[in-house]
Amino acid sequence: MPNTSFSEIIQTRSGEPLHTCYFCQKCTAGCPVAYAMDYKPAQVVRLILLGRRDTLLRSNAPWLCVGCDTCGARCPNDIYLAPVMDVLKEMALEAGLAPAEKKVYALHQSFLDSIKLWGRTHELSMLMEYKLRAVDLFTDLDLGLRLMLKGKIALLPERVKDLERVRALYRRVGR
């Protein structure tokens, strides 16, 4: 089996041409969450090209990326980092590493479980699952309560009739 480098794997899986990066750092300058990241977007690109796999799979940057695409819209070489960050998250999970932002992972996982269960998201059961997964029972309880009082969180889920087709899409990717 050919020894494919870390950066090649990421470029293939994400489809983003990282090798064309000028390191102009516009991505970092425009990223709304860069301030909270341990490695900033342009640094992530550089670390990928340097093959720093272990550093990146433990970084919180991929988990904090919200996919706003500001980086890509402003990149002189049309490199979008959200798909790159998504590949890094997938690779961290594939490697069996604990997600660097456990609550972020807990929310995404609860969201996907909700779709698999009902075909649509059901906030109430999804948030309960999230609270248990994140071991965070009390944050924002007041907000949740006020949302319910305003009729903005439904008690009962809306269940898709042809759920089998939705689940077939999950089975296809081994979920």
Place this chain on the structure above:
Amino acid sequence: MRYSYYPGCTLSSTGVEYGQSVAAVCEALGIELVELEDWSCCGSSSAHALDHELALSLPVRNIALAQPAGLDTLMPCPACYQRTLRADRRLREDETWRREMEALLGFAYDGQGRPRHLLDVLGHDLPAEAISSRVRRPLKGLKPVSYYGCMLVRPPKLTGWDDPEHPVLMDRLLSTLGAEPVFWSYGVDCCGGSLSLDRSDVVKALVGRLGAAAEEAGANCIVTVCGMCHINLDTRQQGTQIPVFYLTELIGLALDLPGWEKWLRKHFVDPLPLLQSLSLV
């Protein structure tokens, strides 16, 4: 004018007033919406965050449901819109993948009908007079900043929006209603999106900045076309209490459609004192 309609999950939960105002405004303007029977979730941010393949395939089921009618599908939620656009693009460009999806979901993709965002339809398909001639209550004194957020305009190569850094379509519609849109530089900045609960500190920081910027620009309200942006802006402002409207709520108010009071009562930042101070209600 007739469209297939994909409301998405948010419009029956945290964005319930968005769903109600979209239905009322479209009906009043003669835009017929045919809701897709048995639609499912697009996967939103969480699917692409954890599984690229799942993210691209989940919207395909809805594309398949829209296929027989052959109409464009109107979507009020920018996340649903953008995720569905990505799936539609791959169906067009990746034949092997398309065949796999067709076999799995039991349909034949013909490329007729595209995902369209509500703002695009209101701003481009509808003649400007269709709205202006119906205005009963000009929104005089209302000084909104238009907030587009991320998913609607980016990535520009996918959405083809007028200007990804400074879109103007919403300002144009607001002027039609008699409002006086205010310039600001934050219309396509991010609200923190899906980090709302798991890293609320980030959302508070970003929304706090948006609230401060709107105030500094001299605006008295923020207008959005996104359920996620709305709940973040409506519940996470720091030190400001600026009312946040859905565009369709303001159209409904200007056209004096029944129901606007019920929609506005769903908000956390009460917009009624502002509307009363401007003698609009």
